[in-house]
Amino acid sequence: MTNVIVIGGGISGLAAAHAIEQQAEKAGLKITTTVLEKEQRLGGKIWSIRDQGFLCEWGPNGFLDNKPMTLELCENIGIGERLLRSSDNARKRFIYSEGRLHRLPESGPAFLRSQLISWPGKFRLAGELFVPRRRSDDDESLADFARRRLGREALDKLIAPMVSGIFAGDPEQMSLQSCFPRICELEREFGGLLKAMIKLARKKRQERKEGKQVAGAAGPGGILTSFAGGIQELTDSLGGAVRGDIRLGIEVTAIRKLADGFRVELADGDSLEAEVVLSCAPAWALKTMAEPLGADIDELLEQIPYSPMNVVCFGYQREKIPLDLNGFGYLIPRNEGCHILGTLWDSSIFTHRAPEGMVLLRSMMGGATFTEAIELSENQVVAAVRADLERIMGIKAEPDFIRVFRHRRAIPMYLLEHRRRVAALEERLTELPGLFVSGNAFYGVGLNDCVHAGNQVADRIVQWLKSRSHG
Known part of the structure; x- marks a missing residue:
């Protein structure tokens, strides 16, 4: 029996753990999987929060159905019939420029x-x-x-x-x-x-x-897709489909190489050993865990920064909004001088995101060009968003509902030469057979990207185990 430890219980870790189990079974390999998640819940950045009849997404609000991987995963774990596509009006997207909203043609x-x-x-x-066309491959x-x-x-x-x-x-x-x-x-x-x-x-x-x-x-290509209860239904269902042990509230502090495998050290002083370790943790978290391994892994991971973000949910009575909300929402060019990056009209994108007669707006503030936004007080954040909504949408009323979510490390940034850094990381991992990485820090930030990367790393792990058993 081969032990496989997956670090991280977000969409990347859960999708990979599920794929490893399925592919190993098809290959006739006997494995046990253990998923370690630092938080007391599964999902990572995926978290759908019900509050006062509003459904607020803490992080991403869905995935695009133009690629098959997440759709196939949903069918595989038995939730395909529960998929919810965004409304037809959601294809209407806007840019705020020079004092007005322009629909993208x-x-x-x-x-x-x-x-x-x-x-x-x-x-x-x-x-x-x-x-x-550009001839250079740089x-x-x-x-x-x-x-x-x-x-x-x-x-x-x-x-x-x-x-x-x-x-x-x-x-x-x-x-x-x-x-x-x-x-x-x-x-x-x-x-x-x-x-x-x-x-x-x-x-x-x-x-x-x-x-x-x-x-x-x-x-973007495809229709935005989620579930009636929010995108968390995906990670909740996926967690239930993983056959191995899922342990919540477990923080990994270090990964150490053994003669045959690895020892994963935990914050509570305990440790686990496994022939295979797959990290789906954020790059900044893996950096600390990987320091005992050497091979300059931590230095490469340090070169993948994350942008901060405030996610601000406002609920209003529909009659207080002077604007037609038949659309997806809008983005704002930086030179417009607004505090926010844009606002999604969440209750127009998906049904049942707000109580009857109410609407839910979700604004994003921060990012790489406004990093100091994460340090603002909640009152400052709310005031800034209200000012922008009045300027852009003509909303003078106070919101009837407010939730502010903070992400100090929201989204990994793929800076110039990101592929080179990932290739260098993969080269270093060849010196540590049995250690693998996946997640949105490396191969794409979207849900489809994370599921696809999970499938790919599962294939690499199973192929490595097969070659090991034959050797």
């Missing part, structure tokens, strides 16, 4: 009519057709890519807000290859983004003819 004619981008900016965007920042292919105005009003909305990051520092690898592929494959959009739009029209539901062009 979903077609060529809508783009021409839109006042979000000036006519010189539109001509510069159209000129992307004639920008030569990493490029998101900002440099946007300026090169789309122009300064598109960077400021489209790309930078999107980067802050997804990563809470600074586009001047973020890696294009690691944050949006698909965009690199499109440039290489089609020679440019507009050329790719034209060809892919034809494919999307065909899908619509076939009756398939597709996302609006203004948003």
Whole structure:
């Protein structure tokens, strides 16, 4: 019997533990899995909180259904029929610019009519057709890519807000290859983004003819998907599907190499031994655990920073909101001088997020360009968000419901050369056979990315165990 320890009970650790058990069973391997979670609950950043009839997401609010991995996982653990897709109105997304909300255009004619981008900016965007593809394989920042292919105005009003909305990051520092690898592929494959959009739009029209539901062009591919009780239903159900031992409130302090395996030392003075250790902990937490292992692992992990974030949930009586809330919400360019990065209209995206006659708004404050926001008092946070909502949405009323969630380390930032750092980390791990890593610090920050990485690391672990048993 082989012991496998998984450190971290978030979506990454749970998905990996479940995949390891399934793949090991198919391979005829006998293993025992133990999941160690520092907190007294499963889920990590996933936490759906019911309060006064409102459903507030502490962290992510769903996953996109354009990739199969999370959908397949839901079917596998028996919760596929409980999936909840966002409303059709959620495809309407907005950018706040120059004193008003602009709907992101979903077609060529809508783009021409839109006042979000000036006519010189539109001509510069159209000129992307004639920008030569980049020949170098060196990493490029998101900002440099946007300026090169789309122009300064598109960077400021489209790309930078999107980067802050997804990563809470600074586009001047973020890696294009690691944050949006698909965009690199499109440039290489089609020679440019507009050329790719034209060809892919034809494919999307065909899908619509076939009756398939597709996302609006203004948003990311796929439909945002969750559950009636919030995205926590996924991690709760996944925890129930893991057959091994799940131990909550267990903090790992160190990982030490043994002659045949590893010893995992715990904060309570106890320790566990296993032939395989998989860390799905955040990079900053793994850094401390891995210090006894040497091989410069801790130095590489230190180079993956995290952005801070305040998540601010306000509930209002619907009649107090002067704005039509048929949409997903809006993002805000940095040069608008607002405190928040944007606001999601949560009760418009999914049903039953607010009591009858009420609405739920969820605003994000902080990120790499406003790190000091995490140090503000709750009163300061609430006042700043209220000021921005009055300016942008015309809301003068006090909220009837307030919840503020603090994340000092919210989202890992994939800075330039992130892939090189991850490759170097993987190279160091070859010197420590039986030790593996996964999680959103390395292979993608979204739920789909975490599930996919869990499947991949499970395959590597099972293949390593098979080769070990044959040896």
